[in-house]
Amino acid sequence: MVTSSPNATTAAGTASPGPTQPGRLAGLGRVLAANKSLFGLLILMVFVSLYSPNFLTVDNLLNILRQTSINAIIAFGMTFVILTAGIDLSVGSVLAFTGAVCASLVAANVSLWVAIPATLVLGAMLGATSGLIISVGGVQPFIATLVGMTALRGATLVFTEGRPIGTIDGASADAFWALGGAYLFGVPLPVLIMIAVFLLCWFVLSHMRFGRQVYALGGNEQVARLAGIAVGRVKVAVYAVSGLLAALAGVIITARLESAQPTAGTSYELDAIAAVVLGGTSLMGGRGTLFGTLVGALIIGVLNNALNLMDVSSYYQMIAKGAVILLAVLVDSRGKARGS
Amino acid sequence: MAAILELSNISKTFGTIKVLDRVSLTAQAGRVLALVGENGAGKSTLMKIVMGIYHPDPGGEVRLEGKPVSFAGPRQAMDAGIAIIHQELNLLPDLSVAENIFLGREPLNAIRAIDWAALNAKSRELLSRLKQDHVDPRWPLRRLGVGAQQMVEITRALSLDAKVIIMDEPTDALTDVETAILFEAIDHLRAEGKAILYISHRLNEIFTLCDDVVVLRDGGFxxxxxxxxLDEPALIRHMVGRDITEQYPWVATEPGAARLVVKGLRAPGIEDISFEAHAGEVVGFAGLMGAGRTELARAIYGANPATAGKLLVDGVEVSIRSPGDGVHLGIAYVTEDRKSDGLIQPHAIRANMALGALEHFSPGLIMRSTLERAGVSRFMERFAIKCAGPEAPVSSLSGGNQQKVSLAKCLLADPRIVILDEPTRGVDVGARREIYGLINELKKQGLCVLLMSSDMAELLGLSDRILVLSRGRLTGAFARGEATQERIMERAVA
Structure with missing residues (x-):
């Protein structure tokens, strides 16, 4: 980004992504709309901190961020997919499969410089396969990725023989397990990875041609196609991004748990979709922001944490989570109905 | 002659903006009343007031058969006998014709299940009142063409025993044959004593079909x-408030070298088409609906790639397999249907325009917002697009302004060849003239313009040459001056 432009780019540089960039009024409206989930998050945090003194501590907040990082990273990829009016149900299985592959590479003492990139490429290829089935095969995203979700879970169980792939001594393994618990400047490594991924994805969506193509495709596929956008390629690319980020989450989770679980990532796709929707992105495509997704993931993270702090049983936690998501979506859709 | 629907002194204010100012009109039994005006004149607001979607400012009154009425919504208006047939049909394609006609009011039998025999019999009777006996009420709706589907909507209005039928641009999506059938049905409704409110941009329809006319301009009556x-110039004068002396301002240019050469082109819907189009030339394409104009445009642009034949752009043979190829070769295509494949309605004007020239605005894959903003604002000024700003959603614009955005989107990429498919459909008289001016400007700049249009006067007025298509083949070619409406029609039905 080396435009030597005088004034206009500074405004564009700080604006959140999306096809409707500022114009003062539109900008204000969008900040408010984006802040609806942000306000929700803040209200939630105030409420929780009143009930639980342990909530607003640096340790606990870092803990929340670390727990959120996995879901957030997956949800960033999901945002790309949902912006094109697609859905990716396979992320949880991609996470498990790539995590298992990564653990076995590490166990075989393959250098991390090879093992991790190879895992990420594998994830991207798995995602791209879904994308190809959707764009070339003309299969509905829901079905194509449901197939991926089922088949990859099976493949993981075959690959791991249903057992965790665990610790084996070796230089690679030691370095890998260390990654899971590493801190940089007092911040857990997964959190830093999440921030880096966020910035990268935000830049792609709001400042690159590809981002525009994603929004256009979700806004109206026919229009995008007739404008000369290679719609099929864009679709393959968004599912590849989703697969790659699911694999990244798989690497992090495997390092953190010091083993790859064959059942890892079960129902993670639902948390990721929930984060995207809580962030105000439309399941119909073409409308939404990555920042919203980050906020959505944090809402889920804070909620989980708060319910734990309040000693709510995990059975009730699920009910509470469902209720909060419903509430947020209702508020959002009411706002939209008034706005139009 | 009884007045069925009377509107008197209707005003409507949104915030501080007065969109309707003391409008009155009377629709009478057995007469077709045309409601005309430019986009934004207040026609649709007025209709929404009739249907109870909006309520008029105090002082205004809607009377149905002499009694003042105030509907809480369209449902009540329909129950009271006012039916509206929208441009976009409100039908369910997978239900049967009969189910569509009686949706929500199906006749029931003793055990409160649907009485299919009665449903189909009643539907058949209603359809035959409109001379639609060939339509079987048990057919799924999607089996019918757009024209026949519209007949189903009208049948539904009949089934409601509507006294007033409002039609909003009903012929926009119809072929000439379907239009003729619609007009026959309207004649029939008129004979049955219905009051019909007919909204249209097509002035010739008003003269052939309607008995009375109401003109709105800027919300005023x-x-x-x-x-x-009235005659046509007088009607236009009422609509735009000024004389439009020269409806089609053709300018003479010296055509240059052949920009586009088409040889033996075949694609779905077109067969063996060959022609040349030159720099600085407007080539008009005439033909009945379904003659293959849109198919030809899409084949040249790459949206439906050709299966055989050659294309040469500026003397170089090219292969166009996708719209992306078309864009790269400097071909621009303004689609016939703005809503479904021209513009992304909820997205900003800026984002829509930029789509046409994404690659220009993102050298090295990264968007340069300065380039983008400059390009967009240049066209917003040049086309005088009326809007709240470049970030306003396209859906907030009138039809004419949307069309200008569509044009700008295509021109931003600096094309050599511009294909315009029905560029003035659903566009009011004022914006139409601006679009004509623009076509001439493009021609003067040495672009090659292919103009596909169903509006014969427009084709004759603007084209340097007119080619005629019929059933996917080229059946005639006329130089400007040789072409007349009769000659073209003769070739179009060949």
Missing amino acids: VHQGPVAE
């Missing part, structure tokens, strides 16, 4: 009277 007392 301008004129009501029998159509017979």
Whole structure:
């Protein structure tokens, strides 16, 4: 980004992504709309901190961020997919499969410089396969990725023989397990990875041609196609991004748990979709922001944490989570109905 | 002659903006009343007031058969006998014709299940009142063409025993044959004593079909009277408030070298088409609906790639397999249907325009917002697009302004060849003239313009040459001056 432009780019540089960039009024409206989930998050945090003194501590907040990082990273990829009016149900299985592959590479003492990139490429290829089935095969995203979700879970169980792939001594393994618990400047490594991924994805969506193509495709596929956008390629690319980020989450989770679980990532796709929707992105495509997704993931993270702090049983936690998501979506859709 | 629907003194204010100002009109039994005006004149607001979607400011009154009424919504208006047929049909394609006609009011039998025999019998009777006996009420709706589907909507209005039928641009999506059938049905409704409110941009329809006309301009009431007392220039004068002396301002240019050469082109819907189009030339394409104009445009642009034949752009043979190829070769295509494949309605004007020239605005894959903003604002000024700003959603614009955005989107990429498919459909008289001016400007700049249009006067007025298509083949070619409406029609039905 080396435009030597005088004034206009500074405004564009700080604006959140999306096809409707500022114009003062539109900008204000969008900040408010984006802040609806942000306000929700803040209200939630105030409420929780009143009930639980342990909530607003640096340790606990870092803990929340670390727990959120996995879901957030997956949800960033999901945002790309949902912006094109697609859905990716396979992320949880991609996470498990790539995590298992990564653990076995590490166990075989393959250098991390090879093992991790190879895992990420594998994830991207798995995602791209879904994308190809959707764009070339003309299969509905829901079905194509449901197939991926089922088949990859099976493949993981075959690959791991249903057992965790665990610790084996070796230089690679030691370095890998260390990654899971590493801190940089007092911040857990997964959190830093999440921030880096966020910035990268935000830049792609709001400042690159590809981002525009994603929004256009979700806004109206026919229009995008007739404008000369290679719609099929864009679709393959968004599912590849989703697969790659699911694999990244798989690497992090495997390092953190010091083993790859064959059942890892079960129902993670639902948390990721929930984060995207809580962030105000439309399941119909073409409308939404990555920042919203980050906020959505944090809402889920804070909620989980708060319910734990309040000693709510995990059975009730699920009910509470469902209720909060419903509430947020209702508020959002009411706002939209008034706005139009 | 009984007045069925009377509107008197209707005003409507949104915030501080007055969109309707003391409008009155009277629709009478057995007469077709045309409601005309430019986009934004207040026609749709007025209709929404009739249907109870909006309520008029105090002082205004809607009377149905002499009694003042105030509907809480369209449902009540329909129950009271006012039916509206929208441009976009409100039908369910997977239900049967009969189910569509009686949706929500199906006749029931003793055990409160649907009485299919009665449903189909009643539907058949209603359809035959409109001379639609060939339609089987048990068919799924999607089996019918757009024209026949519209007949189903009208049948539904009949089934409601509507006294007033409002039609909003009903012929926009119809072929000439379907239009003729619609007009016959309207004649029939007129004979049955229905009051019909007919909204249209097509002035010739008003003269052939309607008995009376009401003209709105900028929310104000301008004129009501029998159509017979007006001629076309007078009607246009009422609509735009000024004389439009030169409806089609053709300019003479010296055509340059052949920009586009088409040889033996075949694609779905077109067969063996060959022609040349030159720099600085407007080539018009005439033909009946379904003759293959849109298919030809899409084949040249790459949206439906050709299966055989050659294309040469500026003397170089090219292969166009996708719209992306078309864009790269400097071909721009303004689609026939703005809503479904021209513009992304909820997205900003800026984002829509930029789509046409994404690669220009993102050298090295990264968007340069300065380039983008400059390009977009240049066209917003040049086309005088009326809007709240470049970030306003396209859906907030009138039809004419949307069309200008569509044009700008295509021109931003600096094309050599521009294909315009029905560029003035659903566009009002004022914006139409601006679009004509623009076509001439493109021609003067040495672009090659292919103009596909169903509006014969427009084709004759703007084209340097006119090619005629019929059933996917080229059946005639006329130089400007040789072409007349009769000659073209003769070739179009060949």
